[in-house]
Amino acid sequence: MWATLTVTCLLINALLGQSTPTSFCVSGLCLPMDYNKLEMPPGRNDIKIELTILDVLSVNDKDFSISVYAYLGIRWPEPRLIGKNGQKLSTYSDERLGVPITVDPAFLSSVWVPNIMIVNVKSFKPLSEMKPQQALWAVSESNGQFGFYYVQGCIISFYCPMRFDFFPLDAHICPLQLSTNYNNEHVFFSETILNDASKSRNVVLEYSLQIKKIPDGQRMLATKTLGNYSTTGVEFYLERHKLKYLSIYFLPSGLFVVVSWVSFLIPPDQVAGRMSMLITLFLVLVNIFGNITSTMPNTEGVTAISGWMIVCIFFVFGALCCYAFLLWKMKPTFYLKKHERTPEDIKSKHWQRVKFDDWCFMIFPIVFVLFNIAYWAICLNTPPSEEIAIRQPFKTVLTEA
Template identity: 25%
Template sequence: MFCRSFCFFSLCLFLPIQRRCSLGHVSNLQSSDTRSLPGFENLTMGYNKYLRPYFGGEPVQIAMTLDIASISSISESDMDYTATIYLQQRWTDPRLVFHGNKSFSLDARLVELLWVPDTYIVESKRSFLHDVTVENRLIRLFSNGTILYALRITTTVACNMDLSKYPMDTQTCRLQLESWGYDENDVVFTWLRGNDSVHGLEKLQLSQYTVEHYYTLVSKSQMETGSYPRLILQFELRRNVLYFILETYVPSTLLVMLSWVSFWITLDSVPARTCIGVTTVLSMTTLMIGSRSSLSKTNCFIKAIDVYLGICFSFIFGALVEYAMAHYSSSQKCAAKAPQEGPANELTKEMKEVNITSVLNSSITSYKQKISFTSIQISSDNVNRSDLTMKTHEKIKCVLRNKMHRIIGYFTIQNPSNVDHYSKLLFPLFFMLVNVFYWAYYLYF
């Protein structure tokens, strides 16, 4: 039955030649015809598509080439990419040798009658063979028995991504081809022309990425059932950061600069400064939520863009806290000055006019009297050691208390208006310094 069906196909393909098939036997061709047409005697007599070429002997050498037609999408959330490829496979089957030096493109349906490799795409999530208007397959037979088998495939392949430097990252993805059932004793995979076996990647125009470079590898996959040949195409994709600069980095930087406007507004303008601080904080929060929503499934990564937005949010929030501290200190200072402004408070005015020298002299005299009094008590016979220890503890507490007051005085805002004056200089300076370290780290390390 097999021979009859193939004879029918042979008759349809080579209509000008009169051939007669009977019970699996092909009539003898004249010597003049064998030079121009392939003889299918070997194919119709004793050919078994279930057995590989050189069955029981040396492995079949299968050379491959790839044409990358397009990479339609690269998903960071799903960590995969979708590509349309043209896969060409070449091998030699000595059972299909015919006389002459020509090659013939056969009907793709004849693939069902021939042995073909069981190549599959490793780490493929979804794949399909195009079938419009017919199945996009090509089979070409050469006189020396070489077969060219080409397919047009669209596949979605997993690609493990490191998004810690997003959006200034470079991702390395792979396309791996491997034999499913034949191990290295039966099949050997090779690239036909090394790196030149892959075409199309250098011409791709991607929305967010640029193909830096690519290279091919030959490897093996060791499994429990054996060692299988594997071909690897590895390519690097560098993300175009210009979109993110215009979409995220510039707006966040402008929001930080907007928060500095409050430093030029007086402390008494509470509604104006509060409005600027709260508005910039809420705007920055919205920007942070929007940047993370596009990568909802990759929130486990602390990305470079998250670090920058966090820095901007910290500066904006710091400007709001700076005004709160300055306004609180100003209100406290005004409250302390209020009792001193009354005309009836003459005691306070007199205290201001006291000579500092007399105060120091009186304090020194009193201190010497205390020392002499303490020495008299110690020299007496009925001295109370517990009282002496308590007085010593009180002195230590007094000294510590004075030091604490002095330390707190260092951090006390004496003039609240100076806070805005220093903030006008310190906030932009620190922000520029942080930006230098940020961009240097993520671009060069």
């Protein structure tokens, strides 16, 4: 009899649209009896990502990674939520719909949560002190239904496919992309809400940094067999600070090359002074080159600064070769006895040596200036946008959602 009465009451309530049986309630939000957290809400779910970047902790050139301190916010709809009495939440008052409802984050274990994946992630460390730094709210959507907004404090480390061919004049575009295992027929990401507070950061980096939203043309991942997947996120525009390298490496090495030209003004018979100066400059440049190669990032070929140092070393080596040629030309004169040397021979040999040094003193600076014009024109006028295809972890295409 009691069972019949219970079933009758439930049928009456269902027909009148007054209530639906509930299984679990928190903060006035309830789940229906037939709720299954393994099933996503019907239709296409629009997910919003809000990324608040508080600081960029490190840019590691050795393992090609970036670490950021951020708060990651995820907002998704959940139209299956009901009130305590079983009524739809859309029938609540306007004040109820407009104010976020604070919910204990433990409620997430009972509801469907979108599986958010970070592309090229190295590590994801949730922040926690006495308790994890996380929060959950129930918020109203534009269609009058409710959804969830979850925020998690975290340290995200992700890989960036950097290329150091132009080191230390390099620039990089590093995407931090988020996606999901549902294709865009079921889940679609809206444009990321970016809150960049990293300008007041406490960490000193080797790069100047700009953070921008990923362009629309790169917010869809296309696959041949599984369909298209919506993505979202931000891009880190990194440009290395050049002044330190210009003052420590480029300027001194260039001045050493200029100083080596003074050797063309020293008389060739001053072997000790001219040779010691050139050898000293040569060894100093080799030592600087060794320090650079031991500290610069891994690369597949010659970097910009390596090429610069090699050219500087060859310029000093060229001055050494010119002096060696003069010594070779002077050798027959040295072996002649004093009474065998005629004034005409001495004058002719001396004039040839002076003329050769004068030619070297003109040619070396001209070639070095031409090299500088070509070098800096190539290194400073190569924007990172030309290498986006190399740096992107996968090929993306824009597809109509």
